[in-house]
Amino acid sequence: MLHVENLTASIGGTQILKGLDLAIGEGEVHAVMGPNGSGKSTLAHALAGREGYELSGRVTLDGADLLDLEPEERAAAGLFMGFQYPVEIPGVNNMYFLRTALNSVRKARGDDEISARDFLGLAREALELVEMKQDFLNRAVNAGFSGGEKKRNEILQMAIMQPRLAVLDETDSGLDIDALRIIASGINSLRGPERSMIVITHYQRLLDYLKPDFVHVLVDGRIVESGDHTLATHLEDHGYADFVNHDLDDVPDRSLSGAAS
Amino acid sequence: MTVGTPATAEAARAPVHAGSNVEAIVYPTRRDEAWRYAPHADLGRLTFGRPADSPGDAPLGIEGRAPVIEGLRIVVVDGRFDPLRSDLADLPEGLELLPLATAIEERPDDVAAHFAADPNEPDAFVSLNRLNGRDGAFVRVDEGCRLEQPIHLVDISTSRPDGPATCTGAVIHLARGASCSIVETHLGTGSGFGGSNLRSTITLAADASLTHVVLQDVPAEQIQLTRIEVHVAESSHFRARAFNLGASYGRLDYRVELIGEGAMADLAGLYAGNGDQTLDQQITVIHRVADCTSRQAFRGILDDRSTGVFNGAIEVSPGADGTDAEQSNDNLLLSTRAEVNTQPRLEILADEVACKHGATVGQLDDDALYYLRSRGVPADQARQLLIAGFAEQTVDEIEIDAVRAWVAERLGHGAVDADA
Numbered sequence: 001m002l003h004v005e006n007l008t009a010s011i012g013g014t015q016i017l018k019g020l021d022l023a024i025g026e027g028e029v030h031a032v033m034g035p036n037g038s039g040k041s042t043l044a045h046a047l048a049g050r051e052g053y054e055l056s057g058r059v060t061l062d063g064a065d066l067l068d069l070e071p072e073e074r075a076a077a078g079l080f081m082g083f084q085y086p087v088e089i090p091g092v093n094n095m096y097f098l099r100t101a102l103n104s105v106r107k108a109r110g111d112d113e114i115s116a117r118d119f120l121g122l123a124r125e126a127l128e129l130v131e132m133k134q135d136f137l138n139r140a141v142n143a144g145f146s147g148g149e150k151k152r153n154e155i156l157q158m159a160i161m162q163p164r165l166a167v168l169d170e171t172d173s174g175l176d177i178d179a180l181r182i183i184a185s186g187i188n189s190l191r192g193p194e195r196s197m198i199v200i201t202h203y204q205r206l207l208d209y210l211k212p213d214f215v216h217v218l219v220d221g222r223i224v225e226s227g228d229h230t231l232a233t234h235l236e237d238h239g240y241a242d243f244v245n246h247d248l249d250d251v252p253d254r255s256l257s258g259a260a261s
Numbered sequence: 262m263t264v265g266t267p268a269t270a271e272a273a274r275a276p277v278h279a280g281s282n283v284e285a286i287v288y289p290t291r292r293d294e295a296w297r298y299a300p301h302a303d304l305g306r307l308t309f310g311r312p313a314d315s316p317g318d319a320p321l322g323i324e325g326r327a328p329v330i331e332g333l334r335i336v337v338v339d340g341r342f343d344p345l346r347s348d349l350a351d352l353p354e355g356l357e358l359l360p361l362a363t364a365i366e367e368r369p370d371d372v373a374a375h376f377a378a379d380p381n382e383p384d385a386f387v388s389l390n391r392l393n394g395r396d397g398a399f400v401r402v403d404e405g406c407r408l409e410q411p412i413h414l415v416d417i418s419t420s421r422p423d424g425p426a427t428c429t430g431a432v433i434h435l436a437r438g439a440s441c442s443i444v445e446t447h448l449g450t451g452s453g454f455g456g457s458n459l460r461s462t463i464t465l466a467a468d469a470s471l472t473h474v475v476l477q478d479v480p481a482e483q484i485q486l487t488r489i490e491v492h493v494a495e496s497s498h499f500r501a502r503a504f505n506l507g508a509s510y511g512r513l514d515y516r517v518e519l520i521g522e523g524a525m526a527d528l529a530g531l532y533a534g535n536g537d538q539t540l541d542q543q544i545t546v547i548h549r550v551a552d553c554t555s556r557q558a559f560r561g562i563l564d565d566r567s568t569g570v571f572n573g574a575i576e577v578s579p580g581a582d583g584t585d586a587e588q589s590n591d592n593l594l595l596s597t598r599a600e601v602n603t604q605p606r607l608e609i610l611a612d613e614v615a616c617k618h619g620a621t622v623g624q625l626d627d628d629a630l631y632y633l634r635s636r637g638v639p640a641d642q643a644r645q646l647l648i649a650g651f652a653e654q655t656v657d658e659i660e661i662d663a664v665r666a667w668v669a670e671r672l673g674h675g676a677v678d679a680d681a
Contacts, residue, residue: 049634051627070634071631071635072634072635072637072638072640072643074635075634075635076637081635083632086632087632089629089632089646089650090651090654091649091650091651091652091653091654091657092650097636097646100638100642100646101636101637101638104637104638104639104642105636105637108637161636161637
């Protein structure tokens with residue numbers, strides 16, 4: 001459903017993604033791991049449509065050419081980006097924001113606006129999913145939220161937006177054990193045959209909960225290795241040393257398990 | 262005011278208008294800090310004198326432009342009380358609400374202070390208002406009386422080509438323990454040059470509480486000057502919410518004196534300009550005695566070539582120990598040609614004083630825009646949402662639904678409430 005071909009991204013003359021290929025099938029969960037500065041967040045923002053990057057290559061989501069679309073059009077096409085650093089928006093009510101977001105996407109798809117009652121039902125389910133109380137919706141978007149609350153709010157938004165493809169950028173960073181469990185179980189319950197996910201992370205602990213279908217190692221702007229979830233265990237034990245400062249040919253012999261489907 | 266000498270009462274009753282005393286009035290210049298950003302040439306073009314004739318019941322073209330506030334209302338058109346548009350029926354016990362012209366006749370002592378010349382007051386337009394603003398509203402709330410329904414004072418300037426600038430006055434007194442809300446709405450019609458010069462004098466006796474809202478939305482060709490003088494006695498609470506939105510030059514000038522221990526003044530406002538507007542807030546809060554509290558929180562949203570001015574003073578008199586004063590001024594510039602001039606002035610002549618002030622000037626947050634857009638909100642709507650969020654802090658604190666709705670509508674945001 002998502003095809004990334006030879007994607008490059010530069011910012012201020014510095015190339016960060018250097019020809020990245022990735023193919024994601026229906027309902028698959030792919031983890032992208034890699035050392036700091038390898039381009040993980042750039043990949044996420046390039047997919048979501050952040051301004052300021054010079055991009056080349058081709059990215060299609062359900063056949064639509066993603067790089068030609070504005071961020072809001074990508075959301076309407078079914079993309080959801082979970083931010084590593086969710087932005088605080090003082091004065092904008094969380095509930096109003098969520099309804100505006102959902103209705104914007106529905107409008108763009110030619111659907112009617114959701115009724116206040118149906119939305120409330122949807123919001124209640126989403127709240128339960130991330131174990132938050134109703135007053136969470138009455139606060140301003142992320143303003144004064146703790147790190148854990150911000151990340152829960154991202155998953156809450158994902159639950160309401162019901163995307164085709166979720167790109168979760170270090171959703172596990174800065175979480176304590178309990179919050180991590182809640183986030184992971186939220187993500188797990190949003191998995192389904194019609195929803196794919198790219199989970200960007202530094203650590204294995206989130207992946208222990210999620211058991212991704214595929215794990216990719218991103219080093220210096222390229223995917224240098226792909227495998228099943230055991231690759232994450234290997235990384236946890238050995239770090240990225242096997243993959244850093246080596247050419248692809250030097251990577252230890254591991255079976256590539258069909259990630260490029 | 263309850264105390265007035267016969268001499269000042271006579272002064273109040275005297276039929277004064279421009280001409281006789283106008284020679285003594287010296288117009289401000291650009292060198293006067295408080296008038297630095299004012300359009301002096303245009304101010305000089307304004308004429309002051311007897312109000313024009315009442316427009317009668319002809320439509321004024323302001324339908325739908327004022328907030329719809331149920332209840333008591335005094336409407337003043339071109340400086341004259343308009344009985345057709347006012348509603349003074351069924352006054353609750355403890356409230357006196359009458360046209361200022363009537364109060365001058367019947368209650369001269371109670372309006373004397375409003376008209377008494379102040380030798381320390383160099384402001385020419387205050388003097389002009391004192392001389393020419395012979396009608397308007399008189400509000401008196403009796404001891405212990407707590408009014409639930411807000412009182413609406415509406416001033417309309419029709420900007421007739423040959424007419425003088427309007428002068429209107431409001432005299433508001435809350436007796437001990439009284440409380441109420443008053444909304445002053447300032448509107449205009451017509452498309453030509455004109456002006457209005459409004460002045461309210463407010464006195465709060467001990468333990469009184471007043472919420473005072475100003476909605477200024479005259480046409481962009483008109484000059485609008487609003488002056489609000491407040492005396493707050495011990496343990497009284499003055500709460501001001503001001504929306505300075507219309508006019509070519511919209512000036513909002515508060516002079517608040519805390520004269521009894523434990524008095525509090527809480528002033529917040531929003532100015533939102535576009536085109537070539539200049540919106541000027543001149544705020545002075547004076548702590549005369551010990552243990553008073555004041556807050557000033559003003560926000561500006563400036564688009565196109567508009568200019569915002571915030572000149573905010575906290576003055577702490579000798580002996581006013583235990584003063585707790587804060588001031589903030591935050592501005593959002595939506596255009597590279599918009600401008601804001603913010604100046605805090607702190608004059609502290611007492612010890613053990615807690616004074617804080619801060620000012621910010623910024624643009625819309627690109628990260629926040631991207632965040633909203635990544636959730637599917639189109640760029641224009643995302644901008645509007647962020648602007649509304651910036652304004653929300655001031656709007657949200659308005660307890661009168663009709664006013665909150667009016668402000669949201671006027672700012673083009675619609676309601677931002679969750680239940681909208």
